[in-house]
Amino acid sequence: MLKLYDGALNVPKILEDWYSEESKSNYGAYIPFVGTVRSEDGIDGLSFDIYEPILENWFKAWQEKAKAKGAIIKMAHSRGDVMLHESSYIACVFSPKRRVALEFIDEFVEDFKASAPIWKYDLKDGKRVYALDRSTAIKGSGILA
Amino acid sequence: MVRVEFLGPIQKDALELEITNLTELATILQVTPEMAEWLENSAVAVNDTLVASLDVSLKDGDKISLLPPVCGG
Numbered sequence: 229m230l231k232l233y234d235g236a237l238n239v240p241k242i243l244e245d246w247y248s249e250e251s252k253s254n255y256g257a258y259i260p261f262v263g264t265v266r267s268e269d270g271i272d273g274l275s276f277d278i279y280e281p282i283l284e285n286w287f288k289a290w291q292e293k294a295k296a297k298g299a300i301i302k303m304a305h306s307r308g309d310v311m312l313h314e315s316s317y318i319a320c321v322f323s324p325k326r327r328v329a330l331e332f333i334d335e336f337v338e339d340f341k342a343s344a345p346i347w348k349y350d351l352k353d354g355k356r357v358y359a360l361d362r363s364t365a366i367k368g369s370g371i372l373a
Numbered sequence: 374m375v376r377v378e379f380l381g382p383i384q385k386d387a388l389e390l391e392i393t394n395l396t397e398l399a400t401i402l403q404v405t406p407e408m409a410e411w412l413e414n415s416a417v418a419v420n421d422t423l424v425a426s427l428d429v430s431l432k433d434g435d436k437i438s439l440l441p442p443v444c445g446g
Contacts, residue, residue, distance in 0.1 A: 316446065346444065346446075369440075372439070
């Protein structure tokens with residue numbers, strides 16, 4: 229399940245909803261990852277653009293990988309502005325045994341950072357500034373150069 | 374006619390071009406001044422599938438997207 233929200237995520241509700249959805253599914257492990265906007269470099273918050281068609285394809289491919297291990301994944305992300313100490317990203321893995329979920333959440337979140345078509349901007353002094361220095365070129369970039 | 378969209382922070386309006394392959398697109402964008410900083414670090418998708426080489430033929434109605442460096446979360 230992939231769900232996008234305008235603005236900050238309601239962390240307790242999303243985690244509880246996901247727990248409730250799977251509480252009778254016989255998974256032994258539920259490993260959530262919650263990303264929170266931290267105060268650094270004088271920012272007031274972060275802002276996000278998302279290209280949904282490719283994000284959905286990317287997520288479907290990870291759903292298939294999870295299924296092959298008997299696991300499922302869920303993810304929520306913000307569009308637009310998210311202020312300090314709010315959450316913009318939650319991902320989780322449910323699996324029969326803990327080891328699969330612990331390893332899978334690591335791989336999934338790392339690939340999310342490197343591949344998901346989401347662009348981050350710092351909100352600072354009333355401006356929205358692309359965070360190029362913290363961004364990663366998608367694998368295969370540069371073919372038009 | 375194919376449509377070329379520039380995603381995220383690339384501040385450029387979409388283009389409608391009469392081209393039949395990605396090599397032609399590269400030739401056009403390489404002489405577009407505002408694209409100079411983006412071609413080295415942007416990925417390319419054709420009809421929402423990322424491509425790894427210029428060896429892709431295009432047909433009428435195709436959508437090309439340029440994706441600059443990403444940072445979700």
